[in-house]
Amino acid sequence: MLKKVASEYSNYESELREFRLLSSKAGALTAIVLVMAGVLLDYGIYPHEQLRFFLARLAISLLIGVIYVLLPTAFGRRFVQPLTLAWLILPQLMIAWMISVTEGASSIYYAGLNLVIFAVGIALPMGMWQTIGFGAVTYLFYFLACLISPSGLSDRPHFIVNSIFILFSITASAVYTFFNERGHFHLFRLKEEVAHKNRELAEINRSLAEIKGQMLQQEKMAAIGTLAAGLLHEVNNPVNFCLMAIEVAMEEPQAKENPSLEECLVDAKQGMQRIQHIVSDLKTFAYRKPGAEADGVPFLFEKALDSATRLTAHELRGVAVTRELPSDTLVLGDEAAVIGVLINLFSNAALAMRKAGTRDPSIRTAVSWVGKRLHVRVRDNGPGIASEHLPRVFEPFFTTREVGQGLGLGLSISYAVIERHGGALFAESELGHWTAFSFDLPRAE
Numbered sequence: 001m002l003k004k005v006a007s008e009y010s011n012y013e014s015e016l017r018e019f020r021l022l023s024s025k026a027g028a029l030t031a032i033v034l035v036m037a038g039v040l041l042d043y044g045i046y047p048h049e050q051l052r053f054f055l056a057r058l059a060i061s062l063l064i065g066v067i068y069v070l071l072p073t074a075f076g077r078r079f080v081q082p083l084t085l086a087w088l089i090l091p092q093l094m095i096a097w098m099i100s101v102t103e104g105a106s107s108i109y110y111a112g113l114n115l116v117i118f119a120v121g122i123a124l125p126m127g128m129w130q131t132i133g134f135g136a137v138t139y140l141f142y143f144l145a146c147l148i149s150p151s152g153l154s155d156r157p158h159f160i161v162n163s164i165f166i167l168f169s170i171t172a173s174a175v176y177t178f179f180n181e182r183g184h185f186h187l188f189r190l191k192e193e194v195a196h197k198n199r200e201l202a203e204i205n206r207s208l209a210e211i212k213g214q215m216l217q218q219e220k221m222a223a224i225g226t227l228a229a230g231l232l233h234e235v236n237n238p239v240n241f242c243l244m245a246i247e248v249a250m251e252e253p254q255a256k257e258n259p260s261l262e263e264c265l266v267d268a269k270q271g272m273q274r275i276q277h278i279v280s281d282l283k284t285f286a287y288r289k290p291g292a293e294a295d296g297v298p299f300l301f302e303k304a305l306d307s308a309t310r311l312t313a314h315e316l317r318g319v320a321v322t323r324e325l326p327s328d329t330l331v332l333g334d335e336a337a338v339i340g341v342l343i344n345l346f347s348n349a350a351l352a353m354r355k356a357g358t359r360d361p362s363i364r365t366a367v368s369w370v371g372k373r374l375h376v377r378v379r380d381n382g383p384g385i386a387s388e389h390l391p392r393v394f395e396p397f398f399t400t401r402e403v404g405q406g407l408g409l410g411l412s413i414s415y416a417v418i419e420r421h422g423g424a425l426f427a428e429s430e431l432g433h434w435t436a437f438s439f440d441l442p443r444a445e
Helices: 002-006 012-037 039-045 047-070 074-078 080-100 110-122 128-148 156-251 253-257 259-286 301-311 335-356 410-420
Strands: 297-300 320-324 330-333 362-370 373-380 426-430 434-442
Touching: 012 039, 012 047, 012 080, 039 047, 047 080, 074 080, 080 110, 080 128, 110 128, 110 156, 128 156, 156 253, 156 259, 253 259, 297 301, 297 335, 301 335, 301 362, 330 335, 330 434, 335 362, 335 373, 335 410, 335 434, 410 434
Parallel strands: 320 362
Antiparallel strands: 297 330, 362 373, 373 434, 426 434
């Protein structure tokens, strides 16, 4: 059951393998230290066997050292469990041999077998059946050691008692290993759940940031729309009166006979018409038509481009603005939102070029049809965007401007606008030379 649940987590085995590797390396070093430290026991209990036992301990330590060196290799990582069992069995073989050449069943060295069994259950991340198997092999070594010892199995009381203690050790280690294995898996599952929740929270925070940015944008647009509606009502009448007066004045003989006066009247007429266009553009930009965002409304992209250029005219002073348009630019979508995207791109480009002191600043808008999509590319010859910042320019609240110079929401909102139109907004740049933003809009059938 545990293995079936664990299979749902692809990273569990990988993490467990790394944990087993670290535990095995630490255990191998500890085993070498303890095996060599046993020389003190030999000196106290079997001084006459000290040289032979020392050579045996040295040989076993060297073999464990070889396995320790193998563990971090690709081979060791692949076979970490068999290698761990191999170095665990080496001390058991040594202890069994020591029992066989001393008192057999009554030898105090049987306690070393128990120590290693407990170490497997407590300190090493072994499986339950591996622990039981290791315990069974250990008991087999003990039985054979007693059998071939000089006294054989004649000391039955010691043999039975020691056998029972070894079996107790095997049982306790197996139970502990079982719960340790379950605990480790549950800890891993908890970590995975926490990581999953963190990912969900990050996604929620990103969505909230986008919603917050859109709400700020909507509030700003509503305020501009209210202002524009008032301006249109209050300004339109006097502007119309002025236009009528200018038209009448232009028909007067004095005006037609005086080229300078006629030129002044033409300039005044164009100025009044510009006022009308700006107020109308503000209203178009701020007031979305009902259903424009959901279903899309046909509009001329060229008209949206004109509006965006007029609304950013004060920022584009000194900037050469050029365009390349096809004869037909009728697209489907939200005209006000697309104007907002263009305003954002123009404003960002103008600000960057002004801040960098770009010589002969220019912005070129190239528009062309590719299939049923109108592709738009806005390119400037400004300072460009650093490569480490380029992947983040569409993140909400990401900005390289100084505090108070912007919230870092413009490109994030623009990206969402183009995405709602079934397209994508891309950024390209060469640091120190140019920056370009590209997007596409659907054709109005």
